[in-house]
Amino acid sequence: MTAEQQRLKVNAGKQVPLEQWGPYLSEREWGTVREDYSENGDAWNYFPFDHANGRAYKWGEDGLGGISDYFQNLCFSVALWNGKDKILKERLFGLGNYEGNHGEDVKELYYYLDNLPTHYYMQMLYKYPQQAFPYDDLINTNRHRSKLEPEYEILDTGIFKDDKYFDVFITYAKHSKTDIAIKIEVINRGKIPAPITVLPTLWFYNRWSYGGLETRPVLKEINEYTVKATHERLGDYYFYFGRPDDRFFTENETNTQKLFGKPNATGICVKDAINDAVVNNKNVEELRKSKQGTKFSPVYKTVVPAGGSKVFYLRLCDEMKSSPFANGFEQVFAQRKQEADEFYAAILPNNVSADRLLIQRQALAGLLWSKQYYHYDIERWISTGDGISPISYQRQHGRNHDWLHLKNQDIILMPDKWEYPWYAAWDLAFHCIPMALIDPVYAKHQLLLIMREWYMKPDGQLPAYEWNFGDVNPPVQALAALEVYRIEKRNTGAGDIDFLKRIFQKLIINFTWWINRKDPNGNNIFEGGFLGLDNIGVFNRSMQLQGQMELEQADGTSWMGMYALNMMDMAIEIAMNDPSFEDTATKFFEHFVLIAEALNELGMWNDEDKFYYDTLAMINASPIQLRIKSIVGLTSLFAVSIIETNVLQKLDDFQKRITWFEDYRKKNNKFWPNEERAEENKILLSLIPKERLVALLQRMLSETEFLSPGGIRALSKYHEKYPYSVNIEGTEYTIQYDPGDSTSNFYGGNSNWRGPVWMPINYLIIESISKYGDFYGDGLTIEYPTGSGNYLNLKQVAGKLIDRVASLFEIDAQNQRRLHGNYNWFYSKPENRDLILYFEYFHGDNGHGLGASHQSGWTSLIASLLTEQAQTKPGYKQEEKVVIDEEEEVAEEKGV
Missing domain, CATH: 1.50.10.10 (Glycosyltransferase)
Known part of the structure; x- marks a missing residue:
């Protein structure tokens, strides 16, 4: 029995067979029905992307490559800035329903590379342009295209030509269930050195504004390398990081002044204050003086040499550590990666090609990354407001008004955490x-x-x-x-x-x-x-x-x-x-x-x-x-x-x-x-x-x-x-x-x-x-x-x-995959040849991927089909049946 199977055995005995920490953070909370308090049910326009960096959510949180505990009390994700964008890259950008010529669509390049069911090892890749992100070009070009034309994607903009982009690998490896090592590696794929600012961000889901908490949680500086997170439900956690160029605290509160012309209850300390400090050099000194809040980022400003990389280590755990990054700290990543390899070697068939194994493993990784905390109480949604719009008669008699019994607050497998961030x-x-x-x-x-x-x-x-x-x-x-x-x-x-x-x-x-x-x-x-x-x-x-x-x-x-x-x-x-x-x-x-x-x-x-x-x-x-x-x-x-x-x-x-x-x-x-x-x-x-x-x-x-x-x-x-x-x-x-x-x-x-x-x-x-x-x-x-x-x-x-x-997924002799279609020029590059997307559906004549690009929910069925096919062929490895021994001891806290 592999180390991961032993951990799964422990979870099987729980009432809810889940780890406390996992990839439960949504990739899009804005533009969803649960955040829509309009009278006409227009979710996309009521809470658009332009509001997301400065407006607190009511029903959940989102971020880039993030994690949270299973009630999403405390969240972590990665923010980036290339020195040219108008906003921090804190979340994935995409078009709303009315902006795309074929409806809503995420316009980013990101890939789920690996994951374990217990999330003791997880890795994803985000590709970040070194030029200004083409927000306006993507919106305007798609808006003016007809239904007869294809969608205008980010690879069509030219922003990734000449390899002027960063590969940002976000990797998590758990020391134990409540002790998480975090590695952010930034690789410059371009031919000249390029600057980047990396902001690992920790924050609390804003429950306090709506009566969900008796005491407001707090992130508080312990020293220049440590922040303590205190929450009445979660308890205490400690966030460790290397020497940053800056440290900013703020509050996860709506910037009502910017968005609605109303004074901010928390002054300059609002959700997008760190964004304004880094991008616009605004209120920098005031933020430096703040030593606590509900949102925090250490700021790392660096230049990555051509073809080179920079690595940032962090740690989030529920214990005070005197030497959180002691010698050997980084070895946990290699250990958990090896355990992931051993687990999938035991699960996946041994009589298929290496490429088919890759297809299966990334499909299953995407399936696991698509676990999401989902919180929605219809009765409360209908009968209360969000502090911005009043309670409306139309909402009380409109969408889903006859589902008052529905009170969801669970971790659920989502179809696609951006395009379908709901079950x-x-x-x-x-x-x-x-x-x-x-x-x-x-x-x-x-x-x-x-x-x-x-x-x-x-x-x-x-x-x-x-x-x-x-x-x-x-x-x-x-x-x-x-x-x-x-x-x-x-x-x-x-x-x-x-x-x-x-x-x-x-x-x-x-x-x-x-x-x-x-x-x-x-x-x-x-x-x-x-x-x-x-x-x-x-x-x-x-x-x-x-x-x-x-x-x-x-x-x-x-x-x-x-x-x-x-x-x-x-x-x-x-x-x-x-x-x-x-x-x-x-x-x-x-x-x-x-x-x-x-x-x-x-x-x-x-x-x-x-x-x-x-x-x-x-x-x-x-x-x-x-x-x-x-x-x-x-x-x-x-x-x-x-x-x-x-x-x-x-x-x-x-x-x-x-x-x-x-x-x-x-x-x-x-x-x-x-x-x-x-x-x-x-x-x-x-x-x-x-x-x-x-x-x-x-x-x-x-x-x-x-x-x-x-x-x-x-x-x-x-x-x-x-x-x-x-x-x-x-x-x-x-x-x-x-x-x-x-x-x-x-x-x-x-x-x-x-x-x-x-x-x-x-x-x-x-x-x-x-x-x-x-x-x-x-x-x-x-x-x-x-x-x-x-x-x-x-x-x-x-x-x-x-x-x-x-054959939609498999690589051919020309290092091309049918699903990548016209973008195989990009995916034929050595660093990209093993990157696979799991689209919602595929072109009926040429097999190009269409619709949601990360629908690794049902499209991960390819892993089931390939396994079933392999089981009927000679040479299939039939693993010894795993018989659960109730007396077998499992070192749960050490995760082995």
């Missing part, structure tokens, strides 16, 4: 699958957390995301729970039945909500609105339709078929240990049959096109099939399960009931879903008949339709030549294939995809095809690609699809 229910489910590879206990905790009463609505609805908690995401939590359970069981030899039981009970409540709220006609055809698939519909599927019309959704129905089958699988697994769950397995099986009947018999299948479509049902008129060839019609593939006959033999009641149900339906000429039996004592259950499965695969695996070089597209390329249009009560709606960002302004924001490759959908497709392949073996082969004359079994097809998805 989304279905994103989180996907995040937990790769998390199970490295920390299954935390993965289980996250899935259970979203089901808790301070998240789930009393009626069973799960919160979607803070922009509209009432939106509906696909119900993938049951699938994720099963995947997490199976991954842990495979890796440790023991399945956590108690976890399955706990989440199963909550999922029943959510399943019931779907049945009661999203099947209005009681015919097992489901609605759900956009279901996360924003731009693949001809119109906004969440909009209220005119007249007596209802949209019956093929994907909504398929998702529910998958949900029912997942619940059946879960109940069967539990019933093998607890027979009282056996009849519940029967209940979900029967519901699956009824949903399969609705999908296949009630007008969603088009026999001419051999495809499933959404249907517009109308009173006194024939229904209209919306003949859009999109992943809506492919979701029917996801509902597939294999039951071993030896399992059935142990579940007498379940076997008897499904046999009776089958006999009854067949005798009465009623629909029966695809059920096949193999010689290997397996039973296949699937949502669709075998001949329809083959027809869907033929279309999906065609390179003129869904199959792209990098995976399965969201919308068929067929619609590039043949856009689809439909006239509904005098309004013409049209959709066409766009391989990149949508050219339509209909949806706005960053929800702009039509044809790109989307990792979570590709994951589900590959997993489903693989499961079909497990059952059929060589008994079912199909052309891959369609029309090639090359026939493969479905297991082989799944492997080929993994290779296509992996």
Whole structure:
């Protein structure tokens, strides 16, 4: 057992399996719904980036490469100044929703290089230009670009030409849980010496302004190398640093004078006072006299030689140290790095290329860096103000007003800590699958957390995301729970039945909500609105339709078929240990049959096109099939399960009931879903008949339709030549294939995809095809690609699809990665060749990365796919099962 696995063992015994310190600091708090106290719900304009350096937040904090304790009482991050910028680089810059031609977008270069689940070792890289940061150029150029043009990125500005930039490596290595060594290394990639000011910054989250603390915390100078942090909840911490050029204390309070023309309650000591002192040489002497506050920075002014580097060490711990940087202090970084290498060597497969290991490790590092403290109490948000805007009637009856029970204050896996610094229910489910590879206990905790009463609505609805908690995401939590359970069981030899039981009970409540709220006609055809698939519909599927019309959704129905089958699988697994769950397995099986009947018999299948479509049902008129060839019609593939006959033999009641149900339906000429039996004592259950499965695969695996070089597209390329249009009560709606960002302004924001490759959908497709392949073996082969004359079994097809998805990330003979697209000139440099971004989605024709650039939440599923593929190949290393020895002593405080 590696040192990290021993630490994880300790955490597994906690009620919340988390370390006290981690990368829990957000990368963007400004422009979020929770900081929006406007009357019109315009979060981006109410709290813009221009306010962020001088305005205190109410619900959290943000910073550059930062850390905090798990209640974000005390925060640390790095600030920089190149001597030319108009503000300190304290946080990542990006465009608001109205500034970008394709919605909001971070405009910085940063990379998550490494992390451990306990965060005993973490490293990220930030690339800082030596010229003035092109804020205005990025804003103005993007604002004037059309939807038909690509986004204008920082690498387009020329600011990184001639290598005039710094690589800033921020590394954390823990001596123990509450003793953190910090290393900031600045490398000058340019050809001439360049100046830089480095400001390691420590501050308190401002709870005192809103009645959250009885006593205002304080950072107080002990000596010229030490600051003491005192907080009523956190206790005392000590911040150690080398000899600085300056030391500045201020207060984490809003500069009301600058922003709103009102006198500052704390005089010159406001949030941006250090910024003004360093950048504008303002109030320098006054700040030097201050010896305490709630925000503090030692200031290091240096010149880094061409090609050279400068290193700064710091330490944050809860003990007074007489020699905090004694000889050997820096060795902790090498030790923790070695422990990280040992941990991933034990976790990741040994029979893949070095580049694929790099892809996996950085994906998992990004997943871990994306843990964030999330604090939001809807009732308090609605009923109180922020000290700037008064309580408004509009907010009391506006966004999320019916989610008053929602009181979140937890560490949660975020989709992207800049572009999506808030959780989304279905994103989180996907995040937990790769998390199970490295920390299954935390993965289980996250899935259970979203089901808790301070998240789930009393009626069973799960919160979607803070922009509209009432939106509906696909119900993938049951699938994720099963995947997490199976991954842990495979890796440790023991399945956590108690976890399955706990989440199963909550999922029943959510399943019931779907049945009661999203099947209005009681015919097992489901609605759900956009279901996360924003731009693949001809119109906004969440909009209220005119007249007596209802949209019956093929994907909504398929998702529910998958949900029912997942619940059946879960109940069967539990019933093998607890027979009282056996009849519940029967209940979900029967519901699956009824949903399969609705999908296949009630007008969603088009026999001419051999495809499933959404249907517009109308009173006194024939229904209209919306003949859009999109992943809506492919979701029917996801509902597939294999039951071993030896399992059935142990579940007498379940076997008897499904046999009776089958006999009854067949005798009465009623629909029966695809059920096949193999010689290997397996039973296949699937949502669709075998001949329809083959027809869907033929279309999906065609390179003129869904199959792209990098995976399965969201919308068929067929619609590039043949856009689809439909006239509904005098309004013409049209959709066409766009391989990149949508050219339509209909949806706005960053929800702009039509044809790109989307990792979570590709994951589900590959997993489903693989499961079909497990059952059929060589008994079912199909052309891959369609029309090639090359026939493969479905297991082989799944492997080929993994290779296509992996090709988005892999480096080629020219030292280029497809996802970097037009920026491979930059990433081909020796210092950049191993830097990988995990985009939200990928161009449907060339594989270039699009959308959020650090969506290492669900895009980290690439690590799961590569691991699964490796496990089926010769030479795979099967680690010895880790059996937890309760008597084994772990040196917890020393972290070994």
